[in-house]
Amino acid sequence: MSSSGSIIRILVVDDHPVLREGLSAMLAGQPDMALVAEAENGEQALQAFREHQPDITLMDVRMPAMGGIEAITAIRSEFPTARIIVLTTYEGDAQALRAIKAGASGYLLKSMLRKELVETIRSVHAGRRRIAADIASEMAEHVADDELTARERDVLSYVAAGNANKEVAARMGISEETVKTHMKNVLTKLGAKDRTHAVVVALKRGIIDV
Structure with a gap:
């Protein structure tokens, strides 16, 4: 150096x-x-x-x-x-x-x-x-925000790619109910109104990539 x-x-x-x-x-x-x-x-x-x-x-x-x-x-x-x-x-x-x-x-x-x-x-x-x-x-x-977990980011990435809950569950090897729970947590943490809004917020902030 x-x-x-x-x-x-x-x-x-x-x-x-x-x-x-x-x-x-x-x-x-x-x-x-x-x-x-x-x-x-x-x-x-x-x-x-x-x-x-x-x-x-x-x-x-x-x-x-x-x-x-x-x-x-x-x-x-x-x-x-x-x-x-x-x-x-x-x-x-x-x-x-x-x-x-x-x-x-x-x-x-x-x-x-x-x-x-x-x-x-x-x-x-x-x-x-x-x-x-x-x-x-x-x-x-955003310093006080709860960060998304790796699992929550994965679920949201699949949702962003256009997958329904059932498809996300199949791809991740988890139940559809678990997917719904993850998405509920995502909406809360991002202050999003719905799935589409959550994807927009996450892309804008660099939480997920496409």
């Missing part, structure tokens, strides 16, 4: 080549930063981190093979001091919270990169945590 005042070595992880090229160009314009490696999914990110041990990793969330949050967990389990900044198009507070819990030090929307990326990198490298203000306020708004 680099010492203070030297070059900040950066790993970029994103499955879109155009975005990686753009990030590379932005970093090339900074005298205190150097791009040392690129990866296009979480598995490659872990391998690249082992090889280069960068000071900062810029990590996309949604990628094939292994997503960003799984990759953060894997990297941090091997390298507890790793400093990782999540870059995403998605504003969901639940997704942000999962990333922070996994060990991310920063969370930035891709629409903010031109204005905030460089300063966020320097800030996180200096040991601070940086979360986009809009997302931080969303997280604060």
Whole structure:
């Protein structure tokens, strides 16, 4: 890891080549930063981190093979001091919270990169945590909410895919009554009026993905 005042070595992880090229160009314009490696999914990110041990990793969330949050967990389990900044198009507070819990030090929307990326990198490298203000306020708004359990998220994901309770029960190997109980809990926790509203809320907040 680099010492203070030297070059900040950066790993970029994103499955879109155009975005990686753009990030590379932005970093090339900074005298205190150097791009040392690129990866296009979480598995490659872990391998690249082992090889280069960068000071900062810029990590996309949604990628094939292994997503960003799984990759953060894997990297941090091997390298507890790793400093990782999540870059995403998605504003969901639940997704942000999962990333922070996994060990991310920063969370930035891709629409903010031109204005905030460089300063966020320097800030996180200096040991601070940086979360986009809009997302931080969303997280604060929901901080007292009951989180959905893994089972409840699974049920809701199947519902979001258009499955009726009977189909969800068959797919998950549980009774239809259990599905109904899970959905009742989901509606309560999300403050949703019905199944469709629950799906909309969960997608907006990043609780489930499609």
